[in-house]
Amino acid sequence: MAKKEYSFYPGCSSQKGATSSNYLTSTQSMCDVLDITLNEIPDWNCCGASIGYGGGGELPRLTLSARNIALSEQHNAGQEIVATCAACWLATREAKERFEHNKTLFDGAQQALAEGGLSLKNQTAVRHMVEVLIEDIGYEGIKSGVKKPLEGLKIAGYVGCQTNRPFGIVGESYENPLYLDKMIESVGADSVPTYEKKVQCCGGALAMSEPEKSQEMIKGIIEAAYDHGADMIATPCPLCQANVEIYQNDINAKYGTKFDMPVVYYSQLISIAYGKSAKESALDGQVVPAKKLEELANK
Amino acid sequence: MSDLNTAMAAKYRANFLKEVEAVVEEGETVKMCMQCGVCAGSCPLGKHWAHPPQEIFMMIRAGKRDEVLKSDSMWMCTSCYNCIVRCPRGVQITHVMHGLAYYAKRLGVVPEGQPTQQVSQLFWDNLMKGGRVNELKLGLSIYFKDGFGDGIKNAMANQKLGMNMMKAGRMSPMEFLSGHTIKDNAGFQKIIKKAQEIEDAKFDGAAK
Numbered sequence: 001m002a003k004k005e006y007s008f009y010p011g012c013s014s015q016k017g018a019t020s021s022n023y024l025t026s027t028q029s030m031c032d033v034l035d036i037t038l039n040e041i042p043d044w045n046c047c048g049a050s051i052g053y054g055g056g057g058e059l060p061r062l063t064l065s066a067r068n069i070a071l072s073e074q075h076n077a078g079q080e081i082v083a084t085c086a087a088c089w090l091a092t093r094e095a096k097e098r099f100e101h102n103k104t105l106f107d108g109a110q111q112a113l114a115e116g117g118l119s120l121k122n123q124t125a126v127r128h129m130v131e132v133l134i135e136d137i138g139y140e141g142i143k144s145g146v147k148k149p150l151e152g153l154k155i156a157g158y159v160g161c162q163t164n165r166p167f168g169i170v171g172e173s174y175e176n177p178l179y180l181d182k183m184i185e186s187v188g189a190d191s192v193p194t195y196e197k198k199v200q201c202c203g204g205a206l207a208m209s210e211p212e213k214s215q216e217m218i219k220g221i222i223e224a225a226y227d228h229g230a231d232m233i234a235t236p237c238p239l240c241q242a243n244v245e246i247y248q249n250d251i252n253a254k255y256g257t258k259f260d261m262p263v264v265y266y267s268q269l270i271s272i273a274y275g276k277s278a279k280e281s282a283l284d285g286q287v288v289p290a291k292k293l294e295e296l297a298n299k
Numbered sequence: 300m301s302d303l304n305t306a307m308a309a310k311y312r313a314n315f316l317k318e319v320e321a322v323v324e325e326g327e328t329v330k331m332c333m334q335c336g337v338c339a340g341s342c343p344l345g346k347h348w349a350h351p352p353q354e355i356f357m358m359i360r361a362g363k364r365d366e367v368l369k370s371d372s373m374w375m376c377t378s379c380y381n382c383i384v385r386c387p388r389g390v391q392i393t394h395v396m397h398g399l400a401y402y403a404k405r406l407g408v409v410p411e412g413q414p415t416q417q418v419s420q421l422f423w424d425n426l427m428k429g430g431r432v433n434e435l436k437l438g439l440s441i442y443f444k445d446g447f448g449d450g451i452k453n454a455m456a457n458q459k460l461g462m463n464m465m466k467a468g469r470m471s472p473m474e475f476l477s478g479h480t481i482k483d484n485a486g487f488q489k490i491i492k493k494a495q496e497i498e499d500a501k502f503d504g505a506a507k
Contacts, residue, residue, distance in 0.1 A: 012432040015479045017471025019434060019464070043481050045430040048423075050378035053397040054404055054416055055423020056491075058324045059501075063494035064426075067487065112494035116486035165380035166393075174384045201343035201379035208441055209418035210375075213344055242469075246460060287463045 004136060007076035007124070008038035009068060011088040012046050013238045020085070020238035022285025026267040027084055027129065029281055033145050033274040034137060039079065041072045047091035050162070051205035059108045065095030066109040069126070070118040080125040082132055084267075086162035086237035093126040093167055128163060130236050130266065134179055135170070142186040147275035148299065149188025153292055155269070156192045156230035157181045158221060160240035161201050175199065183266055184234060187273035197224040202243040211250075218244055219251050222261050231292050232262040234269055241265060246287050262290035272297050304406040306506035308364065315364045321505045324398030325391035332356035338382035338392050348372040352382060352392050355399070368408050373400040374415040405502065417444050429480030430487045435470060436478070 014024035031038055045068060046052075048061040056064075069092065072081050083089035099106040099122050110120055133142060157180030163169075169179050176198065181191035200221055203214025221244055225233050235241050245263035252259055264286070271281035278297040283290055311318035319326040332353060339351030350358060350372045358367050373396040382392040400416070403409050409416045418441055425437045442457070443450030454461075464470035481487055 012426075012479070013434065015431070017468065017474060018479075019469045021469055022467070043483055045481050045487055046426040046432050048426070049432075051415075051419050051422045052426065053324075054374075054400055054419025055427075056495075057401050057405070057498045058398065059498045060491055060494040063490060067490055108494065108497045111497065112490045115489040115493045116483070118486075118490070161377075161379040161381070165384045168384075174381075199381075201377050201381070203343075204377040204379065205418065205422070206344070206375075206377050206415060208438075209414040210344075213347060214377075217343055246464065249459060285467045285469055287467050287469075 003035045003037065004132070005037045005039060005079055006082040006127075006132065007072040007079040008040045009044055009072070009081055009083040009088055009092065010040060011083060011085040011238075013085060013242075019242045022282035023084055023238055023241070023265050023267060025280070025282035025285070026265055026271045029271040029276040030267045030274065033271075033276070034141075036132070038082065039076050041068055041081070042075050043071060044068050047088050049087045049091065049205065059105060059112070061091075062095045062098055062105060063109045063112045065092045066099070066113055066120050066122075067116070067118060068092060069096060069122060069124055070113055070120045073121050073124055074118070080127055082127050082129055084129045084238075086128070086160065087239065089126065089128040090162045090167065096122055096124070096126050128169075128236070130163065130179065130183070131169060133183065133266075139182050139186045142183060142270065145270075146187055146273045148273055148296060150269060150273055150293075150296065151188050153189040153232070153296075154192065154228070154230050155184045155189045156195045156225040156228060156233045157184055157198065158195070158225075158233045158235045158240060158244065158263075159198050160235055160237045161199065161204065163236045164199050180234065180236065180266065184269065187269050189269065192225075192228045192230055195224060195228060195230075197221040202240050204239055204243075207239075207243045207247070211247075214243065215247055215251050215254065218247055219255060219257065222248065222251070222259050223257075225261060226259075230261075232264055232290055234264050234266050236266055248288060260288060262286060262288045262293070264290050264293065268293070301407040303502060303506055304408060307406070310506060311364075313362070315362045315367070316360050318364070318505075319359050319399070322502055323395060323402050325394040326398060328389065328391045329356050329359055329395060331388040331390050333388055335387065337385050337387065338390075341381040341385050342375075343377060343379055343381065344375045347375050352396065355396075356390070365408075367399065368403045368406060369410065371410050371413050373397075373403075374409075374413050376400070412445070414444075417441075427491065429478065430484055431479050431481060433474050433478040435472070435474035438470075
C-alpha cells in the first residue's frame with residue numbers, strides 16, 4: 001500500500017493522561033499497519049470545542065483554529081489536516097469555511113495572527129480520520145489488513161453528532177449514516193445498521209453542566225444497543241465515547257439499570273483485527289472492560 | 300445593567316432583529332425562519348427549552364429583547380447540529396443560539412447560576428491559560444463552581460469515576476502541577492488578545 005502522509009491535529013483530549021489518550025494510542029497502531037504517517041501540527045492549540053463559544057465569542061474562537069491551520073500550512077505544507085476528534089474536526093473545518101465566506105472575519109483572524117508572526121492561506125482541506133479510512137483507504141483496503149477477524153461480535157456503531165453533522169461524510173445521510181457499520185463489517189464483526197440511537201446526541205459538553213439531562217439521553221443510547229443484542233458500542237468521537245462509557249455507574253444508581261456495556265473506538269477494533277496487542281490497541285484504557293476484544297487480542 | 304446593554308437597548312429599541320443581525324453570530328439568517336418548528340422537534344433537549352428555537356426567532360422579530368436574552372433556552376444547545384441539517388430554510392440555528400448565548404453573557408443578563416454558561420466560561424478560561432485544555436483542572440473547577448462546600452460534595456460523589464479514569468490512564472494527577480501547554484504561549488496570547496480587541500470593537504461600533 002502506498003504510504004500516505006497527513007498533517008495531524010490530535011487535540012487536547014488525546015494527550016497523555018487525558019480522556020481519549022486511548023483513541024490516540026489505537027489510532028497510531030492502526031495507522032502503523034496502514035502505512036499512514038501522521039505529522040503532528042507543531043505547537044497546535046485547543047480549537048475551543050463545542051462549549052468555548054460562551055467564553056470567547058466568534059472571532060477569538062475562530063482564531064484558535066486559524067492559528068492551527070496557519071501552523072499546519074507553514075510546517076506541514078501541502079498536507080491535508082486530519083483530526084481524530086469530532087469537535088476538533090468540526091471547529092477547524094467550520095473556521096476554514098467561515099473564513100472563505102466572510103472576508104471581515106478572515107481579515108480579523110489574519111490581523112490577529114500577524115501579532116504572533118503567523119499568516120493564514122486557508123487553502124488546506126480539513127478532514128476526519130474516518131474520511132481517510134473510507135475515501136483514501138476504502139473498505140476493501142481496511143479489510144485487506146485484517147489478520148484476526150472480529151467474528152461473532154455484534155457491534156452497535158454509534159456515530160453521534162459531530163462526525164455526522166453539520167458536515168458529515170460524503171455520500172452518507174444525516175439520519176442513518178452507514179459508514180461505521182461498513183467499517184465494522186470490514187473487520188469481520190456484525191453491525192447493527194438499524195440501531196435507533198446511532199445519531200442521537202449524548203449531551204456533549206452538557207454532560208458536565210447538565211448531567212441529569214445528558215444521562216437520560218445516554219441511557220437511551222445504551223439501552224438500544226442492548227435491545228439489539230450488541231456486545232459493545234463503537235464510536236468515532238472522543239466525547240461520545242467518554243460520555244457513553246464513564247457514567248454507566250451513575251445511570252445504574254439512578255435508574256436501577258445494570259449497564260456494563262463496553263464503548264470502544266473504531267480504531268481499537270481495526271487495531272485488534274490487524275493483530276495488534278490489547279495494549280497497543282489501548283484496551284487498558286477502558287473504564288468498562290471490553291473483555292471479548294481482550295480475549296480475541298490474546299488469542 | 301451593563302453600559303453596553305443600555306447603549307444597545309437604546310439604539311435598537313424599535314428593532315431587536317436589526318440588533319441581532321448586527322452583533323450576533325450568523326444573526327442575519329434569523330429572518331429566513333418560516334416557523335415550521337422542525338428545529339424544536341429535532342432538538343435532543345427540546346423539552347427543556349422554555350422557548351424553542353423557532354419561538355426565539357419569532358420573539359426576536361417581535362422585539363421581545365429582554366425575554367430572549369434573559370432566557371436560559373439557548374444554553375440548552377448541545378451543539379448536535381440536528382436543527383441545522385434539517386432546517387429547510389438554511390437558518391444557522393446552532394450558531395445563532397451560540398451567538399445569542401454569548402451576547403447575553405456579554406451584556407451580563409444571563410440567569411444567575413446558569414450551569415452551561417458557567418462551564419462554558421470555565422472551559423474558555425482554562426484553555427486560555429496555556430493554549431490547551433487542562434482536563435483535571437477543568438473538572439475540578441466545575442465541581443467547585445458553586446463554592447467550596449458543594450465542591451467537596453461533588454468531588455466525593457465522583458470519587459469512583461475519578462479513580463476509574465486514573466486507573467484507565469485517562470486522568471492524571473500530574474496535570475494539576477504541570478499539565479500540557481503550548482510552547483509559544485506568549486505568541487498565542489498576543490494573537491487571541493488582538494482577536495478579542497477586534498471582537499470588542501464590533502460591539503462598541505454597533506452601540507454607537
